[in-house]
Amino acid sequence: MKAILTYAWIMLKRFMRDPVYLFFMFAFPLIFLFIFGTIFGNQSSVNFNIAIINHADNDFAKSFVEKFDSDENETFTVNKDVSSMDEAKTKMSRGELDSIIEIPKDFGKISETCHPELVSGSTEYNVDSGRSVRNEPHPATRGFQNDNNINCLPSGQLKVYFDEGSPQAGQTVATIMSGILDEMNAGITGQKPLFTVEQKSAGEAGLSQFDYTFAGLLSYVLMTMGIYALSQQLPSEKKTGSLRRIKATPFKPWQLLTSLALVYLVLTFLSAILMIVVGILVFDFQMRGSWLVLATFATISTLTMIGFGAIVAGAARNENQATMASQLIAFPMMFLGGVFFPRFLMPDWLQNITAWIPLTPVGEGVRYITTEGASLFAVWPQLLMIIGWGLVAYLIAFKVFKWE
DSSP states (O other): OOOHHHHHHHHHHHTTHHHHHHIIIIIIIHHHHHHHHHHHHTSOOOOOOOEEEOOSSSHHHHHHHGGSTTTTTSSEEETTTTTSSSHHHHHHTTTTSSSEEEEETTTTOOOOTGGGGGOOOOEEEEETTTTEEEOOOOOGGGGGTTTTTHTTTBBOOOEEEOOOOOOOOHHHHHHHHHHHHHHHHHHHHOOSSSOOOOOOSSSSSTTTTHHHHHHHHHHHHHHIIIIIIIIHHHHHHHTTTTTHHOOOOOOHHHHHHHHHHHHHHHHHHHHHHHHHHHHHHHHHOOOOOOOHHHHHHHEEEEEEHHHHHHHHHHSSSHHHHHHHHHHHHHHHHHHHSSSSSSSSOOOOHHHHHHSSSSSHHHHHHHHHHHHHHOOOOHEEEEHHHHHHHHHHHHHHHHHOOOOO
C-alpha cells in the first residue's frame, strides 16, 4: 500500500507542474461550463424572438405595438431592425427569428357600416389600460337593439408566421397571441370567458434550466477525466520507456493502475469542485441534494470511468492508438448517455439500448441528486449498474495491460 501511495504522490506532483496538462484538466471543462451557462443560465422564463410588421396607420395599432416594448413584456423580444416582410422571412429561415407578426392595414379600424347615432351605448377600448369605457347613447336612440353595436367596435385579424422547418415556436407564439386577443375582446365587450385555464408550476421554485444542464456537464467531467486523461498518459510512458524501468521493479500492474486511479480521482475531484464553485458564484447553481451523497456517488462513478480509461491505456502501444480507442468509447457515451441531449427525445428502441451505456446511470444519478435531492438509496439502481460496469472494466484492464 505504501508503494501505491508513494507512486501516486509522485505522479500527482508531476501533473501539477505541467501547465499544458493543467489547462486541459481545469480550464477546458470551464469553457464548456461558460458556453452552456451563457445559453441556459438566464432562461428562467420562455422568450421568443419576433419581428412585428405593422401596416396599420391608426392609434389603436400603434398602441398595440407599443405594448411589446413595455417592461411588463417578458415573453417576446422584438427585433426592431427588421422593416420589411422579406427581410423578416429571411431572418426566420436562418433561425434568427422564432416568428413574424404581421398587422394588416385594417387592424383596429372601425367598420364603415358603423352608425354611431344608432348605437345603444358605444364602447371605447383603451389598449394601455386594457379596459373598455361605456358611453351612454343619445336619448333618441335608446331601446335600439341591432348589430350596429358590434360594427362600431375596433376589430382585425393578426397574421402569425412560422418556419415550416421548426413550427413549434411559431405555433406557440400564435397560441399566446390568441390568448392576448381574447383578453382584449373581453375588455372591449365586457364579457368574461366562462371557462379558463390556470397555470401552475409542478417543479420546485428557484430551479432553473441551468441546474438541470449543470448535472450533465458534471457527468461529462467525470467521464473525460477518467477516459481521455488516463488513456493518453500511459501510452506516453510506454513510448519514453518509463514503464519498462518500472517493470524491472517488484511493482505489479494492479498496483500501477491503482496508483493512477487514485491520482485521477483526486484530479477529477479538483476539477469538479472548481466547476461547482464557478457554477454557484457565476450562474447561481442551486444544489437540492446532499454534498456528501454527491461526493460518494461521484467517487464511484469516477472510478468506473477510470476503469474504461485503464483498458485503453493498458492495451494501446502509443498515443495514436489510445486516441482512436478512447474516442470510440467516449463519443457514444457522450451523445447517447443523456449528457447533452435528453434521452426521452430518442425513439423507444434507442432508449432501451442507451439505458445500458455506462454514462447513462452516471448522468441520471447526478441529476437526481443535484436537482431532486435524492439519497444514495434512491439511486441504488444507477449505483448497481455503475459498480457492475466498473468491475467489468477493471477485469478487462488487468487482463489486457502491457508494459510496452
